[in-house]
Amino acid sequence: MKENWSIKEIREKMKKGYSEEEWEAFKKDKRKGVEQLVARENKKKQEKQKLIDMNVDMSVFEARYRGDGYKSIAGVDEVGRGPLAGPVVASAVILNPDVTILGLQDSKKLSARKLDELFEEIQEHAIAISVGVMSASEIDELNIYQATKQAMQKAVEGLNVQADLLLVDAMQLPVPTKQVSLIKGDARSVSIAAASIVAKVTRDRMMTKLADKYPYYGFNRHVGYGTKEHLAALDEHGVTEVHRKSFAPVRERLGML
Template identity: 50%
Template sequence: MKTESIQQIKAALATIETRDDERIDQWKKDERSGVQQALAQWDRRIQRHEKELALFAEMQEFENKAHAQGHRLIVGIDEVGRGPLAGPVVAAAVILPEGFNLLGVNDSKKLSAKKRDELYNEIQNQAISIGIGMVDHNKIDEINIYQASKLAMGIALEDLCFIPDYLLIDAMKLDVNIPQESIIKGDARSISIASASIVAKVVRDRLMEDYAKMYPGYGFEHNAGYGTKEHLLGIQQQGICAIHRKTFAPIKNLC
């Protein structure tokens, strides 16, 4: 029997997604260091995949419970942008299909920008409906950030193509006549809320990149309006711009 080359084994390993492939045991007996290194690399990849599968199953707990109670159009709602010194707060409402399958979905803050963009595209492709709600800096200053976040969520809910019959919301209650569940740290515990978190984050980040062209010097394309060193230096050097939140420190001290 002809011995497989290390490159052939590496190519085969790239296609194997489970541990029950009988070739794995054969290759474990291969004494070539290159084969053992390839197996170790494969094992690390499989471990990551297994963790993703376990997390995905865990994050469907709230959706599965709602489905078991007879609900069909379950929406996850989350917002981003409470903390920045500039720009709007953005909320997303996402209705996922039953049987939704997209590994890697998690709290948007835990993901790289590249991964968020990839997941955003897939969520757009698979979701039954997506609603977006935005509340600008002026309204935030008028009613406070908590109420503005709640308002943005309500707008996102109204923006959906369908009326959902159950709401999963990240740490918030909405004044609507629809059964709902407020989940602390929901963006890390519910697949629907995590999806909403990703959508809202990508939408807001792209908006802040556009604002960076209108209001250069604050680094909005990098910091999305958060109070980074670059942003604070920009305020110090050129003052505030039109989209800054005037009730947020240190800006309110400059007004």
């Protein structure tokens, strides 16, 4: 092993990879610059270990049911029940058990950048992905609960690999496939978390496109939720075709309350 590494060389090693023997040598180096690099690398190792531990904790259901003989386990989740505008979007995802995607968790806890990164990883490595969408008018026709259920059903039925077990976030679906409903499933199952991320990114991108069509409402910022900005825009510019006219704040502005 080489001795007398320069700090620049050690920095490059930490970027590209190093052996255990080299790591032990770096830790013994008393130069301040190296100590700072080692401290930074230790922090990265600790953060990665937390993600590994979280992945293990959130893979318990998948491991249990694979042990029971289920091979194609789909996580199912939705986003967009609460907004005043835009669709409700559901996703079904069958993860590859041979590929670990670190960082999968409840999409609401992730930054936009991390959501995009995980979305791309899921797209690359998942065995199957499907999305189901129900529009604002369909939500008004059915009610949000039934529309959400139908979006989830669409997502399951759209998978190009048939699932033999569904892990569903707090819902029972009218499909013949065996299913397990998990309260707060996006925080308990990597498969449901992956579905949550796919649904969230898909819906956010749809709302960004709607912001181009309806520039006065700020859909790209609040994605349809009833923020002060959104309510003020409703007061000034009125209700659009993508607003949920069965939701109280919209009904109020239509003079229906």
